[in-house]
Amino acid sequence: EAGVVQSPRYKIIEKKQPVAFWCNPISGHNTLYWYRQNLGQGPELLIRYENEEAVDDSQLPKDRFSAERLKGVDSTLKIQPAELGDSAVYLCASSALGLAGFGELFFGEGSRLTVL
Amino acid sequence: SQQGEEDPQALSIQEGENATMNCSYKTSINNLQWYRQNSGRGLVHLILIRSNEREKHSGRLRVTLDTSKKSSSLLITASRAADTASYFCAINTGANSKLTFGKGITLSVRP
Numbered sequence: 001e002a003g004v005v006q007s008p009r010y011k012i013i014e015k016k017q018p019v020a021f022w023c024n025p026i027s028g029h030n031t032l033y034w035y036r037q038n039l040g041q042g043p044e045l046l047i048r049y050e051n052e053e054a055v056d057d058s059q060l061p062k063d064r065f066s067a068e069r070l071k072g073v074d075s076t077l078k079i080q081p082a083e084l085g086d087s088a089v090y091l092c093a094s095s096a097l098g099l100a101g102f103g104e105l106f107f108g109e110g111s112r113l114t115v116l
Numbered sequence: 117s118q119q120g121e122e123d124p125q126a127l128s129i130q131e132g133e134n135a136t137m138n139c140s141y142k143t144s145i146n147n148l149q150w151y152r153q154n155s156g157r158g159l160v161h162l163i164l165i166r167s168n169e170r171e172k173h174s175g176r177l178r179v180t181l182d183t184s185k186k187s188s189s190l191l192i193t194a195s196r197a198a199d200t201a202s203y204f205c206a207i208n209t210g211a212n213s214k215l216t217f218g219k220g221i222t223l224s225v226r227p
Binding site for chain 1: 159216
């Protein structure tokens with residue numbers, strides 16, 4: 001069974017440029033998460049989807065970040081325009097259980113963003 | 117804060133020794149989970165312990181949970197060089213099962 005797939009693995013951009021990350025969760029997993037991980041820190045939740053619905057986006061900086069999961073499967077996270085402080089690893093995760101579930105999260109390898 | 121706090125921040129041991137890592141939290145939880153992250157990789161789930169459980173084992177891993185003290189510990193027995201990684205505790209809280217990660221513990225196992 002394929003795991004969570006993310007692309008690109010690495011991205012280097014100039015500040016003020018746009019960038020997009022893509023995630024394909026494990027087949028059948030309805031719940032999808034985007035986390036941001038700064039160097040030496042734990043992952044911080046940006047947004048959580050249950051199927052197509054964003055059920056928790058309270059930590060997403062909505063002035064420059066956007067996300068979508070149109071068909072309830074794969075998802076895209078966009079930053080426009082990027083700032084120096086956005087340099088981080090963007091992790092996608094999925095799980096099989098919904099809002100009332102207690103399940104484990106399966107993570108992708110992450111997309112490392114460097115903003116110059 | 118709903119974040120778990122791990123202790124110590126860094127741990128260095130000799131291969132074959134046991135490694136004990138601790139996590140404390142401040143709120144009621146549904147469960148507590150431990151994850152491992154190798155350098156430059158994604159996180160991998162290790163073990164989940166529910167709020168009504170006190171101890172759980174998985175291979176060389178032993179997790180305990182004390183809800184009265186709001187703390188958990190992860191014990192890795194007979195450590196190996198391959199156990200070198202960062203370890204995170206994550207607490208699952210609320211009716212919507214929000215999972216919040218701590219800052220992590222860096223474990224180095226010397227061959």
